[in-house]
Amino acid sequence: MGSKSLQCEGKVIGVIALDLGGLAKSSEEKLRCFISKRVFNQADVDDLMQMTYLEAWRNQHKYQGTSKPETWLFGIAANLVRNFFKTFYNQPRCMELTDAELENLEHGHDPSHVSDYQRTLGRTLDAIEELSVDMRAVIQLVVDSDISYQDAARHLDVPIGTIRSRLARARGQLKNSVYSKEVH
Secondary structure (H helix, E strand, C coil), X not given: CHHHHHHHHHHHHHCCCCCXXXXXXXXXXXXXXXXXXXXXXXXXXXXXXXXXXXXXXXXXXXXXXXXXXXXXXXXXXXXXXXXXXXXXXXXXXXXXXXXXXXXXXXXXXXHHHHHHHHHHHHHHXXXXXXXXXXXXXHHXXXXXXXXXXXXXXXHHCCCHHHHHHHHHHHHHHHHHHHHHCCCC
8 A cells, every 4th residue: 555555645646737728818918929029920929829728738737836827838838939940940941943943954853952952052152141251252252253362362462371271261161051050
């Protein structure tokens, strides 16, 4: 009788009945504001509110009364918002191929490869914008304008070694930025 009755007794004591209907009515406006401050798309706010109520209903047996019911509900909402953004930012961007791009596909080529290249190009262009002004200037001269390191050094009025080091740092930074954001 000893340990089994204590365990059952502990379970019964730990469960506190929740009035989820009343909680939903009393906290609906506050919960909507809470989620809206974090998520701007109204449809996503509505979805997250419904998911919050659903999770509260599914897990009401876990509520132990260590906090106010509203605090418990907002904790669920905060976790769902956090998971929403993790999922949202880990999804690959959808890109449509234009008719010209589709026509230029050679027979037997997989369009998903073209889409992958477009996503990589997009991440690369975004990463270039994050570089310092000095690094962007070197990239523009050496890569875009296709001039020699020596001409770039003359144009920027810096030693050629500075051009080489800026370019090396820019390449390293771009590599980290572009490929660390890749979704597998």
